[in-house]
Amino acid sequence: xxxxxxxxxxxxxxxxxxxxxxxxxxxxxxxxxxxxxxxxxxxxxxxxxxxxxxxxxxxxxxxxxxxxxxxxxxxxxxxxxxxxxxxxxxxxxxxxxxxxxxxxxxxxxxxxxxxxxxxxxxxxxxxxxxxxxxxxxxxxxxxxxxxxxxxxxxxxxxxxxxxxxxxxxxxxxxxxxxxxxxxxxxxxxxxxxxxxxxxxxxxxxxxxxxxxxxxxxxxxxxxxxxxxxxxxxxxxxxxxxxxxxxxxxxxxxxxxxxxxxxxxxxxxxxxxxxxxxxxxxxxxxxxxxxxxxxxxxxxxxxxxxxxxxxxxxxxxxxxxxxxxxxxxxxxxxxxxxxxxxxxxxxxxxxxxxxxxxxxxxxxxxxxxxxxxxxxxxxxxxxxxxxxxxxxxxxxxxxxxxxxxxxxxxxxxxxxxxxxxxxxxxxxxxxxxxxxxxxxxxxxxxxxxxxxxxxxxxxxxxxxxxxxxxxxxxxxxxxxxxxxxxxxxxxxxxxxxxxxxxxxxxxxxxxxxxxxxxxxxxxxxxxxxxxxxxxxxxxxxxxxxxxxxxxxxxxxxxxxxxxxxxxx
Amino acid sequence: xxxxxxxxxxxxxxxxxxxxxxxxxxxxxxxxxxxxxxxxxxxxxxxxxxxxxxxxxxxxxxxxxxxxxxxxxxxxxxxxxxxxxxxxxxxxxxxxxxxxxxxxxxxxxxxxxxxxxxxxxxxxxxxxxxxxxxxxx
Numbered sequence: 039x040x041x042x043x044x045x046x047x048x049x050x051x052x053x054x055x056x057x058x059x060x061x062x063x064x065x066x067x068x069x070x071x072x073x074x075x076x077x078x079x080x081x082x083x084x085x086x087x088x089x090x091x092x093x094x095x096x097x098x099x100x101x102x103x104x105x106x107x108x109x110x111x112x113x114x115x116x117x118x119x120x121x122x123x124x125x126x127x128x129x130x131x132x133x134x135x136x137x138x139x140x141x142x143x144x145x146x147x148x149x150x151x152x153x154x155x156x157x158x159x160x161x162x163x164x165x166x167x168x169x170x171x172x173x174x175x176x177x178x179x180x181x182x183x184x185x186x187x188x189x190x191x192x193x194x195x196x197x198x199x200x201x202x203x204x205x206x207x208x209x210x211x212x213x214x215x216x217x218x219x220x221x222x223x224x225x226x227x228x229x230x231x232x233x234x235x236x237x238x239x240x241x242x243x244x245x246x247x248x249x250x251x252x253x254x255x256x257x258x259x260x261x262x263x264x265x266x267x268x269x270x271x272x273x274x275x276x277x278x279x280x281x282x283x284x285x286x287x288x289x290x291x292x293x294x295x296x297x298x299x300x301x302x303x304x305x306x307x308x309x310x311x312x313x314x315x316x317x318x319x320x321x322x323x324x325x326x327x328x329x330x331x332x333x334x335x336x337x338x339x340x341x342x343x344x345x346x347x348x349x350x351x352x353x354x355x356x357x358x359x360x361x362x363x364x365x366x367x368x369x370x371x372x373x374x375x376x377x378x379x380x381x382x383x384x385x386x387x388x389x390x391x392x393x394x395x396x397x398x399x400x401x402x403x404x405x406x407x408x409x410x411x412x413x414x415x416x417x418x419x420x421x422x423x424x425x426x427x428x429x430x431x432x433x434x435x436x437x438x439x440x441x442x443x444x445x446x447x448x449x450x451x452x453x454x455x456x457x458x459x460x461x462x463x464x465x466x467x468x469x470x471x472x473x474x475x476x477x478x479x480x481x482x483x484x485x486x487x488x489x490x491x492x493x494x495x496x497x498x499x500x501x502x503x504x505x506x507x508x509x510x511x512x513x514x515x516x517x518x519x520x521x522x523x524x525x526x527x528x529x530x531x532x533x534x535x536x537x538x539x540x541x542x543x544x545x546x547x548x549x550x551x552x553x554x555x556x557x558x559x560x561x562x563x564x565x566x567x568x569x570x571x572x573x574x575x576x577x578x579x580x581x582x583x584x585x586x587x588x589x590x591x592x593x594x595x596x597x598x599x600x601x602x603x604x605x
Numbered sequence: 606x607x608x609x610x611x612x613x614x615x616x617x618x619x620x621x622x623x624x625x626x627x628x629x630x631x632x633x634x635x636x637x638x639x640x641x642x643x644x645x646x647x648x649x650x651x652x653x654x655x656x657x658x659x660x661x662x663x664x665x666x667x668x669x670x671x672x673x674x675x676x677x678x679x680x681x682x683x684x685x686x687x688x689x690x691x692x693x694x695x696x697x698x699x700x701x702x703x704x705x706x707x708x709x710x711x712x713x714x715x716x717x718x719x720x721x722x723x724x725x726x727x728x729x730x731x732x733x734x735x736x737x738x739x740x741x742x
Contacts, residue, residue, distance in 0.1 A: 077668055091653050092665050095733030098712040099650040102704075104674075105665070111674040258734040267653065267735035292668065318669030378731050422730050426707035431622040431699070439711075439728050446729065474670060 045069045045288070047600075048310050048328040049335055050295045050344070053141020054586050055573040055593040056335030057274035058189060060281035062597035070281070071288045071326050073312055075336070076107045076137035078291035079265065080144060080275060087282040089275065093265030097421040100264050106145055107137035112474045115339070116481040117536040119519075120462065125469055125481075132482050132536045133361070135337055139291050140265075142337065142540060143274040143586065147262035147382040148243035150195050150273070150587040151413060152186050154206045154391065155179040157581040164393070164408045170458035170487050171358060175578045176550045176559035177595070179206055185591040185598070190241075192280070193590070194249045194272040197241035204236065204388040216384075217246035217255055222375035222449045223385040223416045229508035230387055230416075233500065237387040237416065241587075243273040244381055250276055255381065262382035262419055273586065292316045294475065298332060298348045298569060299325065307332040307569050313475060321475070331568045331600060334546075335593065338575040342465045342545040343480040351546060351556045351563050356465040358547050359482065360580035361539040362412055363455035363490035364518045367501040368448060369510030375449045377418025383452075385416040390453065390497055391582050397496065404492035411493045412454035412582025414501065420445045449510065451501045454541065455494055456582040458487045465545050484519070484537060491521065541585050546575035561596040572596055606636050611690035618689045622699070622706035625727075626718075634709035634718030639683055642676060649675060651715035653736055 046068040049056045060070050079092040092105075099105040107113075115132035118124065135142040156163045158175040166172055187209055197212035216239035227237035244255045244266075255270040269275055281287040292315040299309045309327040334341045342356040390397070390411025401409040425445040429438040441447075463485070467478035494517055502513040518538040548571075549555025552564040561576055563569040572593035574585045581588070598604065607615050615635065616627035623631070641648045646666040667675065682705075685698045694702075709718030711725065713733075719725065722732060 077671070079665070092650075093735075094651065094653045094713075095735045096651055096713045096715070098708055098716055099665075102708060102712075103649055104671075105650050109671060109674045111677055112670055256734060259731075260733065260735075315668065315670060318673075422711035422725065422728060423707050426623070426711050427704065431703055433624060435622070436624050442728060474673070 044327045044329055045071045046328065046330045047333055048073065048326045049333040050310065051141060051335035051337065051340070051573065052139050052274070052278065052289065053135075053335060053337060053573070054143045054274040054277075054590045056141070056333065057143070057277035057281065058192070058590045058593040059333050059335060059572045059597040060287050061192060061277040062594055062603070063601055064281045064284040064286040066601035066603050067286070068330070068601060069286045071290065071328070072281075073293035073295055073310065073326070074139050074289065074291045075294045075315075075340075076139065076291065078139040079105065080138070080140040081278055081282070083289060085283070087279050089269045091267070093267045095258055095260040095264070095267065097423045100145075101421065101424065106265065108134055110134070113137070114471055114473065114479050116468045116471050116479055118481070118483050119485045120483060126471070128536065129471055133339060133540055133542050135339070135540050135542070139289065140274055140278065143271070144265045145263050146273070146586060148271050148273050148586070149383055149386070149415065149584045150190070150193065150241050150243045151386065151583045152206055152208070152241075153179065153581050153583050153588050154204065157579065157583070158182075160579050167407060167458060167487070167489060170460055170489065172458060173549065173554070173578050176548055177592070182591050182595060183207070183209055185594040186587065189587060189590040189594050192272070192277050193243045193274065194245055194252070194276060195241050195243050195587075196246035198239040201238035202236070202388060204392055212241065214246045214249055217242060217244060218257055218380060218384070220376060220380040220384045220418065222377055222418055225508045226416045226449060226451070226504065227385045229504045232507060233504050235387045235389045235504070237385045240383055240386045240415070242381060243271060245270040245272065252276070257380045259377075259379040259419070273590075295336075295344060296347070296477065298344070298350060298566075300566065305566060307566055331570055333570045333572050333597070335572040337573050338542040338545045338577075339465055339480055341571060341573055341575045343467065345546065346467050347477065350566055350569070352552075352565060354547065354554070354556050356545050357461050357463070358459040358544040359463040359465055359484060359542070360457040360459050360544040360577070361484070361537045362541045362580060362582065363457045363486050363494060364537075364539050365453040365455055365494040365497055365515060366517070367451040367453070367498060367505055367513060367515045369450065369505035369508065370443045370512045371447045371449060371510050374446050375418055377448065378446070382419040383415040383417035387414050390414060390493070391456075400492065400496040404488065406489055406492060409489065409493045409496060410456040410582055411497050412456050413584070414497075415452040415454065416449075417452065418449055420448070449505070449508070451505065453494065453497050453501070454582050454584065455490055455497070457580045458489050459544055459579065460487055482536065486519065541574075541580070543574040543577040543580050543585055546571045547578055548576040549578065560599050561592065570596055570600065606640060607632060607690060614692055615686060615689050618694065618702050619706045619709070622703045623710050626706045626710050629710050629724050630718040630720040631706055631709035634716055635686065635705055637717040638705070639679055639686065642672065642679060647672065647675065651713060
């Protein structure tokens with residue numbers, strides 16, 4: 039084993055949370071080492087740390103050939119709905135966020151809404167729900183607001199001030215004006231307004247104008263699911279570049295962290311050990327010593343997996359796993375919806391997140407105290423290969439592709455439905471499946487609470503009607519995970535039987551009571567307090583908003599507290 | 606790598622999945638996929654190539670572990686195409702043929718299919734902006 043030079047903080051993971059922590063800590067004068075399990079396709083490791091330009095509008099490399107990782111042959115994951123399914127239902131891809139420098143920020147189309155005030159005290163505001171673990175967060179919006187503002191400036195967020203009547207208060211304007219509207223979104227937004235909904239231009243971490251040395255988005259159309267060819271997306275490239283350019287950040291790709299090293303007391307981490315995956319077939323074991331802290335930012339799937347392998351964090355590690363329960367309301371239009379160009383989503387509405395008499399009535403009818411849906415995305419985008427794979431072979435295939443109901447003529451609402459935390463939903467270690475390096479694979483056990491199903495059922499007829507009013511010839515809906523006959527979906531659903539959402543949260547919950555949480559309000563492990571968690575693992579509730587800006591704001595706050603600086 | 610009459614059998618099998626696939630280079634796409642690891646760097650991930658102002662990589666290198674995974678995949682596909690080329694394909698082979706036919710017809714021409722961007726033209730898919738063209742390698 040090789041012990042490498044010391045640093046102040048070692049950060050595990052280079053996605054939005056890790057990159058943000060690195061930016062804050064290096065700005066405070068600290069030296070950090072960032073270890074990333076995946077390959078580097080994002081940024082040069084040598085000054086001046088320019089983008090590598092590995093990305094193009096290439097559906098094969100990025101959606102079919104695992105350019106962004108992880109390769110499921112090397113790193114399988116497993117899934118089951120409950121223990122009644124046995125050890126697992128499937129082995130392969132389960133919520134695979136990219137495993138690459140930049141993490142999930144690379145492939146995301148960077149919708150970056152803030153949470154609302156209520157999201158941080160849902161238990162107090164709405165009350166408990168039977169069978170769910172609805173709790174207040176130990177940090178509230180007002181405290182987090184300066185950190186939201188800071189990461190919006192760091193990543194570069196384009197948005198329209200005052201456009202969302204339900205938005206939380208903000209201390210300043212968006213760093214950029216909103217980007218171009220997709221034509222399909224203009225039609226669906228107009229219909230939504232006619233239905234009494236309140237659509238607005240989505241806050242997006244994609245440059246609408248030149249910003250921070252990066253160009254404005256060219257609306258190439260390969261956004262969600264793709265690395266940006268011109269790096270108009272600043273999340274988290276901009277934060278990584280700023281950290282690297284201080285000269286105090288050492289970014290190491292191909293570094294698979296396996297152990298959190300503790301001192302003899304077992305109460306303090308002294309660093310981590312990792313496999314240097316540039317070596318093959320016997321990767322060297324290396325150790326990085328950190329004098330101040332270890333920051334875990336590997337995402338809400340890999341962070342609990344690492345903690346469980348190290349038996350750290352207590353009995354609640356991995357539990358309270360949440361996604362967004364996704365409801366897709368699909369409209370088929372008579373002509374092109376224009377989804378082949380532009381960002382994947384340009385408009386949102388929040389109405390399903392608001393406590394209304396109609397939602398209360400729907401909740402009562404379902405035997406629930408309240409319902410919250412989620413933010414509704416107006417969007418499109420399926421590449422031609424993705425579309426082709428959904429159609430049958432033969433002459434019917436050619437007709438279907440020419441007709442293109444599921445791409446060129448498609449427009450969709452995606453409801454990112456709030457997913458209530460349940461103790462039985464979790465990430466743990468599969469008892470027998472291993473990755474190629476011999477480590478236990480992560481396993482998901484998940485099934486939705488009836489709240490999610492009721493909220494989805496409420497949303498569907500409203501949004502199918504809006505879609506028809508927008509001009510669709512037909513509208514239909516589906517959910518992920520699918521409901522009903524599992525065998526049927528296993529054969530027919532392109533989304534598969536596991537939740538397709540890449541919004542993974544809640545597996546190292548934060549709280550004020552160590553008996554009911556894994557990390558403190560400062561995001562430190564209760565049992566080893568110089569190990570911090572700076573990703574969506576710490577979420578107490580899933581909210582119904584895209585998680586990246588909030589996890590990044592939390593990472594910014596935690597790193598600021600660690601460094602003793604102020605925002 | 607396929608010689609007649611095996612190439613004709615493979616072409617017919619791909620055409621059965623996506624009519625017109627062979628004319629758009631699907632056999633060549635499959636041949637390049639199955640021999641991708643014979644090149645250094647492997648021809649699995651097209652770089653931005655001549656589009657980039659600074660040149661950029663033509664093909665993005667794989668890491669050693671990624672190479673292992675791709676060797677495993679390609680070995681499996683070689684077995685499939687061996688059966689197809691002998692005329693004794695199994696029912697389960699259709700899924701592989703379907704996926705490769707779709708990729709060949711509608712994917713980036715850098716990989717040997719979608720000749721002249723004809724697959725995109727027939728479905729009115731606008732040519733991607735980045736890169737605006739690929740150089741056939």
